[in-house]
Amino acid sequence: MGLRLATSEAIMTSSDGPKGRNGAQGGRGGVRGARCVALIGPFASGKTTLLEAILARTGGISRAGSIAAKSTVGDNAPEAREHAMSVGVNVADISFLDDKFTVIDCPGSVEFAYEGTLALPACDMAVVVCEADPKRVAALQVILKQLEDAQIPHLIFLNKIDVSQTPLRDIIPGLQPASAKPLVLRQIPIWENGIATGFVDLASERAYVYREHAESKIIELPSAIASREKEARFQMLEKLADYDDDLMEQLLADIPPPNDRVFDDLTKELKDGMICPVLLGSAQEGYGIMRLLKALRHECPFVEDTAKRHKLENVKSAAYVFKSVHTKSGGKLSFTRVLAGEIPDNATVTGGDGQEVRVAGIFTIRGEETTKCGGARAGDTVALGRLDAIRSGETIGVGKSTVTQIPVPKPPQSVLAIGLGLKDRKDEVKLSSAVAKLIDEDPSLTLEHNADMHQILLHGQGEMHLRVALERLMRKYGIEVLREKRRVGYKETIRSATEVRGRHKKQSGGHGQFGDVKLDIKPLPRSSGITFAETITGGAIPRNFIPSVEIGVRDYLTEGPLGFPVVDVAVTLTDGSYHTVDSSDMAFRQAGRLAMSEGMPKCNPVLLEPVMAVSIAVPSEANARINGIISQRRGQILGFDARPGWPGWDVIEAHIPEAEMDNLIIDLRSATAGVGSFTFGFDHLAEVSGRLKDQVLAANRAAAE
Structure with missing residues (x-):
């Protein structure tokens, strides 16, 4: 189904720092209901693996599965298994020291991110899973900005610490630009021969050694790390003291604060969104899982806090x-x-x-x-x-009364579209119903019936997003579609004017057909559309036939001499003649169409292509690469400016032909480590000439044959 809830009834006991905190928190958890935590983070950061480690540690499963073996509780959908990536949210229930939690694992790929966006309002807190790699700051910033804007308390689980090659002293300052909140380091690693073998908890001042897929063991604080522990702990306390005057006074007086006070400050300042704590571990090896669970148990807000955040604290249900x-x-x-x-x-x-x-x-x-x-x-x-x-x-x-709606971001604008052709025409009715269900499950998909292009288009957030949608169509509904390239909305217009006469005359026994019109055809300024007027005098054509002439004119303009819909043309009916017996609406409609077919080729027709106004948001360091991508796609750069509310990001404004928009998102994400995005809309029509025009016309003729 794409989602899976795994339930753990394991009850674990363990010492956890200062006495008394377990029982109070656990007792409240039993009364106040299960809490809900999101696992969110950049693609391939290890969220699904972390969920497995949590389930294994709390007894929900006998042993952790792996993505490679396709045995994880999360990512159980066939498409997720096939592509070895999360393609939807995964849900699991756990029980830890009598406290119950629901964990929602959100997809890391930006193409499936909207499912996670919809899940976040349900959560009391988020655990941001990321690698200890400053090169992924931009990807982390996208995640943290979303949480900060939604005012969701969150901490960072710095994953894969056992294989990190970057000193922690450099990692935290390197990651800080991604967060508007101070990053508060809660632990420091214990290194042996360049490998993280354990950690020191700065709040409890205890040292632990990692044990593979087991709870860490308490050890004596190594003397080699004692001075570093004091330095790191003082830095942590300094950041907490920024929001606690009493703690600041204790630090200035060189009075060590009691551990209970430190834990209380960490809990309050996390809940109030003042800080972003940072924990260390390795989901693959099961390192740091118990410390993370204890942090969630003590510091995760309760459902009533979330209801208050959503202004629902005074509602009955x-x-x-x-x-x-x-x-x-x-x-x-x-x-x-x-x-x-x-x-x-x-x-x-x-x-x-x-x-x-x-x-x-x-x-x-x-x-x-x-x-x-x-x-x-x-x-x-x-x-x-x-x-x-x-x-x-x-x-x-x-009941029957509406509840105040939690604000939810709208689905992002699609960035890629494909045409849908049916292998079996009998599936035409089933297709609309099946796609409607897919869109109900994933609102970031949209379906468009483009009448101008005679094409059904499926819009999505990227190549993989659309591929998975087609795979689901086949698996769940048995509908096999033929993937088509999206057609470009070319148009044509004219440069010069002409006068032309069109006469439709046919005699084949009985009443004949006769219609005779004289038309004046002129170009109009761009974006003027199609106009039809008449200046008939003296009854040259009866008034009741004039609308039929207009219908014939407009019939022709749906496909001009170059084979595309015509725009920005003025047609005026100036004269004509009729027969009292043989003239009819159909005859004058045919006469109007005939006049246009004879006159339009003489008006110097030109091909027009739609040009999009595109706003591209990228980290500033990627500007040069993006400028190159725009130029390669016949684009025109209009300028750039800082992205409001996004330090270190820019927005590049450009005009890019619609024909060059396909796969733009692929190049953009490749150049920005997956974080670049864009929005677009139609701006104007531009003339196409030379070799490109010849290629478009040849392709259109071939498609029509």
């Missing part, structure tokens, strides 16, 4: 739908986080547009099996059955 799945047999399932109140089975819920729907079953999910449950309360993440009228991103409430 509210739930947020973050994912829709159409199953083969069970109908539609809506994955939902309950933020306030309860949802009983068979309850009537109301969506954002006031639509009322009855819940047809509430389910918990383990693997690919659904288990019906009696209801859901605040904190729970469940699947609600048969909410066909409810879309992903909607906030619902129990």
Whole structure:
């Protein structure tokens, strides 16, 4: 289904720093409901592997699976397994020291990122998984900016620390430009022969040695790292003291703050979005997992905090739908986080547009099996059955009154499109229904029926995004489509004027056909459209036939002498004649079309191509590469400016022909390590001449044969 909930009932016990914090927090967790945490980060940073490590450590699975072996709990969809990447959000329930959590693993690829965007409002907190590599600052910045704008508390799990070649002293300053919040280092690694073998927790001042796929073991603080630990701890406390005057006074007086006070500050300042803590580990080896779980247990906000963030703290009931799945047999399932109140089975819920729907079953999910449950309360993440009228991103409430909607970003504009042709024409009716379900599951896909191009277009966020959509069409609905290149909306116009006469005369027994018109054809300024006028005097043509002449003229202009729709032409009917018996609407329609077919080739027709206004957002260091890409695509650079709210980024404005837009996103992402993006819209039509014109006309003739 693309999503999978794995449930762990493991209850673990372990010491965790100052006494008393476990019981208080755990007790509150049992009363206040499950918490929800997002795993989010750049592509290939190790999120799915981290989810496996968490499940293995909490007893949800007997051993961690691997992406290479296609055995992970997450990424269980065939498309994810085939491409070895997340193509949708994955969900898992865990239990740790009596506290329950739902973990949502969000796709790292920008092409599937909108599913993660829709899931984030359901979460109390996010764990940003990234590599200890300053070269990936731009990718990290995209993630952190999204969380900062949504005011979601978050920490960083610095993954693959065991293979990092960059000193931690250099990593944190290198990553800081990606975050608007201070990065607060919570741990420092213990190195032996260039390999991270353990860590020191700066809050508890304890040293640990890593044990593969097992809880780290407490050791004596190595004397070789003692001075570094004091330095790093003081730096951590300094950053916390920026938001705590009492702590600042203690530091100035050289009074060591108690560990409980440090933990409380870390919890409060994380929850309030003042800092971004940084933890270390290796998901592949299972390093740092227990420390991460303990941080989540103590510092993750509760569902009531999230409800307050969304201004839903005073409502009787509210739930947020973050994912829709159409199953083969069970109908539609809506994955939902309950933020306030309860949802009983068979309850009537109301969506954002006031639509009322009855819940047809509430389910918990383990693997690919659904288990019906009696209801859901605040904190729970469940699947609600048969909410066909409810879309992903909607906030619902129990009863017949609407609930304030949580603001959700609209799907990003598509950056790539392909034409859909059917291998079997019998699938034409099934196609629209199947694609509608795909779009319901993934709103960043769109379908367009382009009447001008006589083409059905599927729009998406990149090559892989569209490929996976076609694979799902085949797997889930048995519809095989032929992939076509998107056709360009070429037009044509004229440079010169002419006068022409068109006469349609036919006699074949009985009433004949007669229509005679004289037309004046002139070019118009660009973007003027098509105009038709008449200056008939003296009854040369009866008034009731004039509309038929216009119909004939416009019929012809749908495909001019070059084979493309005609624009920016003025046609005036100036004279003509008729026959009292043989003239008819059809005869004058044919006469108008005949006059245009004779006159237009004499008007010096020219080919026009659509030109797009494109805004490209990239890290400033990539400007030179992007300028080259624009030039290679016959583009014109109009200028650039700093991207508002994005330090170190620019927005380049350019005009690029529509014919050169295909695969622009591929080149752009290749030049920016996957973080570049663009928006576009039609700007104007420009004349095409020379060899390029000949190529376009030849291709159009070949397609028509």
